[in-house]
Amino acid sequence: SAVISQKPSRDICQRGTSLTIQCQVDSQVTMMFWYRQQPGQSLTLIATANQGSEATYESGFVIDKFPISRPNLTFSTLTVSNMSPEDSSIYLCSVLENEQFFGPGTRLTVL
Amino acid sequence: KQEVTQIPAALSVPEGENLVLNCSFTDSAIYNLQWFRQDPGKGLTSLLLIQSSQREQTSGRLNASLDKSSGRSTLYIAASQPGDSATYLCAACSSNTGKLIFGQGTTLQVKP
Numbered sequence: 001s002a003v004i005s006q007k008p009s010r011d012i013c014q015r016g017t018s019l020t021i022q023c024q025v026d027s028q029v030t031m032m033f034w035y036r037q038q039p040g041q042s043l044t045l046i047a048t049a050n051q052g053s054e055a056t057y058e059s060g061f062v063i064d065k066f067p068i069s070r071p072n073l074t075f076s077t078l079t080v081s082n083m084s085p086e087d088s089s090i091y092l093c094s095v096l097e098n099e100q101f102f103g104p105g106t107r108l109t110v111l
Numbered sequence: 112k113q114e115v116t117q118i119p120a121a122l123s124v125p126e127g128e129n130l131v132l133n134c135s136f137t138d139s140a141i142y143n144l145q146w147f148r149q150d151p152g153k154g155l156t157s158l159l160l161i162q163s164s165q166r167e168q169t170s171g172r173l174n175a176s177l178d179k180s181s182g183r184s185t186l187y188i189a190a191s192q193p194g195d196s197a198t199y200l201c202a203a204c205s206s207n208t209g210k211l212i213f214g215q216g217t218t219l220q221v222k223p
Contacts, residue, residue, distance in 0.1 A: 031209040033209075033210065033211070035211075041215070042200060042213045042214060042215045042216050043155075043200070043202075043211075043213045044213075045210055045211070045212070048208070048209075048210065092154070092155070094211070096204070096209045096211075098143075098160075099143060099145060099157065099160045099204075100145060100157075100202070100204065100211050101157070102154060102155045102157075103154070104154045105154045
């Protein structure tokens with residue numbers, strides 16, 4: 001099974017700033033995804049991170065707000081741009097290898 | 112568009128009871144269906160994975176079933192314990208895109 005790490009594990013940020021979250025996988029994977037879990041809610045898919053091309057975003061999420069990089073098959077970043085308190089959530093990356101494996105998440109609080 | 116629904120949203124039972132959590136999905140073109148557990152403030156723990164060609168999977172006191180034709184899955188927990196208290200999430204993985212669509216979860220409380 002894939003082992004996934006995320007940095008940072010948590011952060012507290014000021015309104016209007018941006019935060020980049022890193023996701024590292026211990027093996028090469030084709031399918032990598034970013035999810036958001038707002039307080040008290042379930043997980044919502046933000047986008048599919050495509051290696052070597054632009055990410056594919058779900059309805060309600062746009063590249064200007066959540067730019068994603070996927071430079072290779074083991075690494076991806078998600079940036080939360082121009083943050084507001086509504087962006088306070090847990091952000092999780094996941095990979096698909098017969099089943100989905102999730103990173104531990106990044107808990108973001110925006111003041 | 113895939114939609115996943117879980118019923119009930121919350122459940123409280125005395126210790127020792129057997130219980131069933133329900134999950135329904137609208138698009139039967141799934142690669143697999145997974146059940147996860149999430150403790151407060153924690154990440155996701157994968158409990159059971161059912162491939163689209165399978166009917167059920169068992170792990171210890173947990174049994175998950177899958178009926179693609181009716182768009183339903185159930186998670187059966189036998190002899191519940193206080194340590195089973197958590198939120199249980201089911202998620203359907205699209206066979207076309209690999210995307211995992213989550214239900215809203217069932218929050219379970221098992222009282223001693």
